[in-house]
Amino acid sequence: xxxxxxxxxxxxxxxxxxxxxxxxxxxxxxxxxxxxxxxxxxxxxxxxxxxxxxxxxxxxxxxxxxxxxxxxxxxxxxxxxxxxxxxxxxxxxxxxxxxxxxxxxxxxxxxxxxxxxxxxxxxxxxxxxxxxxxxxxxxxxxxxxxxxxxxxxxxxxxxxxxxxxxxxxxxxxxxxxxxxxxxxxxxxxxxxxxxxxxxxxxxxxxxxxxxxxxxxxxxxxxxxxxxxxxxxxxxxxxxxxxxxxxxxxxxxxxxxxxxxxxxxxxxxxxxxxxxxxxxxxxxxxxxxxxxxxxxxxxxxxxxxxxxxxxxxxxxxxxxx
Amino acid sequence: xxxxxxxxxxxxxxxxxxxxxxxxxxxxxxxxxxxxxxxxxxxxxxxxxxxxxxxxxxxxxxxxxxxxxxxxxxxxxxxxxxxxxxxxxxxxxxxxxxxxxxxxxxxxxxxxxxxxxxxxxxxxxxxxxxxxxxxxxxxxxxxxxxxxxxxxxxxxxxxxxxxxxxxxxxxxxxxxxxxxxxxxxxxxxxxxxxxxxxxxxxxxxxxxxxxxxxxxxxxxxxxxxxxxxxxxxxxxxxxxxxxxxxxxxxxxxxxxxxxxxxxxxxxxxxxxxxxxxxxxxxxxxxxxxxxxxxxxxxxxxxxxxxxxxxxxxxxxxxxxxxxxxxxxxxxxxxxxxxxxxxxx
Numbered sequence: 261x262x263x264x265x266x267x268x269x270x271x272x273x274x275x276x277x278x279x280x281x282x283x284x285x286x287x288x289x290x291x292x293x294x295x296x297x298x299x300x301x302x303x304x305x306x307x308x309x310x311x312x313x314x315x316x317x318x319x320x321x322x323x324x325x326x327x328x329x330x331x332x333x334x335x336x337x338x339x340x341x342x343x344x345x346x347x348x349x350x351x352x353x354x355x356x357x358x359x360x361x362x363x364x365x366x367x368x369x370x371x372x373x374x375x376x377x378x379x380x381x382x383x384x385x386x387x388x389x390x391x392x393x394x395x396x397x398x399x400x401x402x403x404x405x406x407x408x409x410x411x412x413x414x415x416x417x418x419x420x421x422x423x424x425x426x427x428x429x430x431x432x433x434x435x436x437x438x439x440x441x442x443x444x445x446x447x448x449x450x451x452x453x454x455x456x457x458x459x460x461x462x463x464x465x466x467x468x469x470x471x472x473x474x475x476x477x478x479x480x481x482x483x484x485x486x487x488x489x490x491x492x493x494x495x496x497x498x499x500x501x502x503x504x505x506x507x508x509x510x511x512x513x514x515x516x517x518x519x520x521x522x523x524x525x526x527x528x529x530x531x532x533x534x535x536x537x538x539x540x541x542x543x544x545x546x547x548x549x550x551x552x553x554x555x556x557x558x559x560x561x562x563x564x565x566x567x568x569x570x571x572x573x574x575x576x577x578x579x580x
Numbered sequence: 581x582x583x584x585x586x587x588x589x590x591x592x593x594x595x596x597x598x599x600x601x602x603x604x605x606x607x608x609x610x611x612x613x614x615x616x617x618x619x620x621x622x623x624x625x626x627x628x629x630x631x632x633x634x635x636x637x638x639x640x641x642x643x644x645x646x647x648x649x650x651x652x653x654x655x656x657x658x659x660x661x662x663x664x665x666x667x668x669x670x671x672x673x674x675x676x677x678x679x680x681x682x683x684x685x686x687x688x689x690x691x692x693x694x695x696x697x698x699x700x701x702x703x704x705x706x707x708x709x710x711x712x713x714x715x716x717x718x719x720x721x722x723x724x725x726x727x728x729x730x731x732x733x734x735x736x737x738x739x740x741x742x743x744x745x746x747x748x749x750x751x752x753x754x755x756x757x758x759x760x761x762x763x764x765x766x767x768x769x770x771x772x773x774x775x776x777x778x779x780x781x782x783x784x785x786x787x788x789x790x791x792x793x794x795x796x797x798x799x800x801x802x803x804x805x806x807x808x809x810x811x812x813x814x815x816x817x818x819x820x821x822x823x824x825x826x827x828x829x830x831x832x833x834x835x836x837x838x839x840x841x842x843x844x845x846x847x848x849x850x851x852x853x854x855x856x857x858x859x860x861x862x863x864x865x866x867x868x869x870x871x872x873x874x875x876x877x878x879x880x881x882x883x884x885x886x887x888x889x890x891x892x893x894x895x896x897x898x899x900x901x902x903x904x905x906x907x908x909x910x911x912x913x914x915x916x917x918x919x920x921x922x923x924x
Contacts, residue, residue, distance in 0.1 A: 327815065335829070339743055341840075343832035344785075344855050349824050372854050393854070 284354070284371075284392030287378065288333065292317045295387065304356040304369065325350055333388050336375045340385050343375045347399045359394055370399035419493040421471060422478035430492025430500060431552075437490075437502050438552035441545045449511035451501040452559040453518075453540035456571040458497040461534065469529035473536055476527040484518050500559075508544040508576055515540045515574045523572055539566040543577035582609040583700065586628030588619040588645070589661070590637040590756065591731040592724075593916050594684070598632055598661060601686040606701045616640025620648055623656045630700060633678070635662040635669065636734065636756050646676035659694065661686065663738030668751035684735045685845065725912040726759045732912070733757040733881045733898070736841030740896075741885060743837045748811045753886040761877050781805070781823065782858035783831035787839055789850040791907035794879075794900040796839065798831040804892040811890070824857065831855055834885070834896055842898075846911050879905050 278285060279299045287296035293316055297309040305312075307320060318326045328350065336343050345353075347370040354371060358364035372395050378387040417429035425433070440446050455461075455477065462470040474497060481491050481499060490502040503511050523537040541563030549555050558577040566575035585608045587598045595612050602608065611627045613619045617640050622628055635642035642660060649656055660673045663684040670681050680694050695701040734757055741752045783798045800808070802823070809826040816822070832855070839850050879900040886893045900908060 331813075335747075335833075339747065339833065339837075341743070341833060341836045342852070343829065343836075345828060346824075346855065346857060348857050349821055349828060374854065 282394065284390070286317075286390040286392065288317060288388050288390065290337070290386055292330070292333070294320065296389075301392070304359070305354065321355060323355060325353060329353070332375050336377050336388050337385055340377050342377070345373045345375070347372055347395055351399070354392060358396055360396075364396065364400075366396060366400050369394050370396045422475055422493050424478050424481070424499070425490065425492035427492060427494055430490065430494065430502075433490050433492075434500075434502055434556065435552045437504060438545060438549075438555060440504075447505055447507050447544070449503045449506045449508055449542060449544045450555055450559045451503060451511055451515050451518075451540060451542055452494065452556075452563045453499055453515070453538045454495075454563065455497040456537045456539055456567075458536075461536065465529065465531040465534065469531045469534060472529040473527050473534060476525065477522055477536070477538065480521055480525060481518065484514070484521060500556075508542060511542040511544065512574060512576060515542050519572065519574055537572035539563060539571045540574040541566055541577065542574065582607045583630060584609050584611070584626070584628040586611045586613060586619060586622050586631045586656075588613045588616070588631060588637075588642075589634040590614055591634075591727055591734065593728045593731040594634060594661075594734075596916070597686060601688045601691050603688070603692045603695065603701055603703065605704050606695070616642070616645040619645050620654070623649065623654045624652075628656060631656045631658045632661050633658050635660060635664050635673070636754055638756055643672065643676065646673060646678055650677050657698070657700070663735035664754050665738050665742045666745040666752060668745060672751075684738070725909045725916070728912040728916040729881065729908070730757055730759045732842060732845045732915075733759065733883065735845060736838045737883050737885075737896075739841035740834050740837035744833055744885065747833065748887070750811065750887050750889055753888050755884050755886075758880075758882045760880050760882070762880050763877055781827050783827055783835075783855045784858055785831065785835050785855040786853035787835075787850040788853075789843065790848040790911075792848070792850075792900065792904040792911075794898060794904060796831075796835040797895075797897040797899065798827070798834055799895040799897070800827060800830065801893065804890070807890050807892060811887075827857070828855065830894065834894075838883070838896060838898075846915065848911075877902060879908070
């Protein structure tokens with residue numbers, strides 16, 4: 261084989277590899293007309309090289325982010341410098357479907373793109389090459405991890421049995437509500453309640469039935485509360501609710517309504533239908549309190565008074 | 581009578597290259613100084629009618645020297661020699677009274693032409709070579725490789741800074757790059773980010789070539805993200821991604837331009853991996869947390885670019901793997917000893 265033959269072969273091999281490589285190769289001129297379109301681009305777009313040859317990219321893909329691509333290409337041509345984009349910026353610049361249409365979890369192909377300047381024989385930069393990488397697998401793995409982390413974060417804040425906030429998550433929100441009061445003089449009221457004679461329920465009907473009662477009361481709290489109210493499971497059979505923008509009288513109305521709903525409800529458990537009641541304490545935040553703990557203890561004292569007064573009733577802080 | 585010439589540069593490699601680039605048949609008495617104060621001292625002592633002055637030096641920098649020369653009306657013709665090639669730098673030094681501005685790496689022909697233009701030198705076939713008339717001090721002949729690395733980084737930083745300055749139409753302040761061998765724990769401290777309340781975003785990009793491999797890390801304070809997006813001309817429509825767009829654009833330009841200039845001077849070309857976003861709104865201490873190199877010494881070059889008019893700073897860090905140090909040192913030693921000096 262002569263040297264020139266060998267060079268010809270090499271050129272042919274190179275062309276063959278570029279045509280079949282699993283990376284999209286596109287060459288655009290200054291008017292954004294397609295000048296080169298390799299096999300990857302043909303397969304994923306459904307347009308053959310002859311169909312797109314010398315046509316403006318934005319005519320072939322009307323939905324492609326035109327302004328964004330124009331800006332990248334201009335920068336590359338002006339600075340004679342490569343520029344990189346990741347799927348985090350634009351997940352699917354080219355509207356390509358997932359390369360694994362059956363087992364893939366995402367509908368579209370995530371893409372990283374490198375924009376590279378190309379010079380003519382005279383050394384003038386007049387074309388831009390786009391390298392389009394399919395990064396669907398790493399992008400989906402990353403997104404899945406982020407979703408998992410978000411769920412774990414949420415799980416660490418909620419109480420497993422009731423789905424309400426757990427004590428520490430709820431208490432940190434109480435602290436910020438107190439901070440809001442101190443800064444902006446916002447009105448706020450705290451509602452604390454616990455289940456009357458819960459220990460006998462547990463002892464007589466079993467823990468399973470006890471859990472059913474707790475779950476049913478939590479569900480009732482969620483149903484009766486407004487969007488902005490923040491409910492948490494404070495202890496075993498103890499619950500607490502922050503009522504923002506609500507004064508003591510408003511808190512009393514809400515608490516009383518909740519008490520009535522709970523005392524008239526029947527809980528379906530393995531041991532049969534059970535009835536229960538709650539005692540409630542209400543406290544509005546005031547200047548006399550130095551921190552959220554004091555707010556909490558005012559509500560707790562009111563709750564104790566309601567218990568001492570015969571249970572299944574509501575008591576207001578300052579009135580006991 | 582020989583012409584008194586002062587070469588002022590904090591880098592011994594740069595001083596050496598400057599001396600080599602002077603016309604061989606120019607009869608000079610050379611004085612080498614490492615900082616601005618020593619430079620002024622030498623001028624006052626009458627050691628130099630011609631001063632070759634670097635701009636970016638620790639302590640009194642080139643601008644400060646020019647100001648003092650002007651204030652004290654010292655008899656010196658100053659030619660600024662700098663890697664900072666922004667249009668703004670050129671204007672500033674001309675305003676401060678510098679005769680001319682020569683960019684690093686120095687082209688001996690351009691230097692000779694400049695000297696001829698100002699009538700400081702006329703070519704003769706005088707037999708006296710420059711080294712015979714004024715032997716350079718030993719510090720200028722024996723260049724430690726870290727110094728050579730710093731000087732090459734300085735020039736590459738200037739090229740990247742120039743590109744950014746032109747793109748954003750601002751003046752960019754370029755402090756001297758710092759070259760260090762650091763453990764990861766020290767690296768965190770060296771990041772020099774003391775405000776624990778501010779959050780940073782980063783982009784990381786790998787580079788490799790000729791046995792040298794490493795990562796470029798661009799760090800940007802989120803507090804300045806809006807201003808940067810505005811300067812880069814990123815449209816407002818897409819707010820969620822605006823920060824990311826700025827960061828990626830900035831890193832493409834800075835890392836790309838720096839490594840191109842860096843590689844060119846060492847006659848090598850680096851392959852660049854696709855950049856990875858390190859998570860915006862990230863605590864800086866988390867950045868190197870999961871690195872597998874926690875026990876290693878890392879060769880680092882730290883560069884800080886500051887946009888004066890907008891009070892923005894951005895850090896570019898070049899981290900080289902331990903394996904890269906030997907080939908890098910060999911290349912640099914060869915470069916600083918070769919008579920040709922660095923190529924443009």
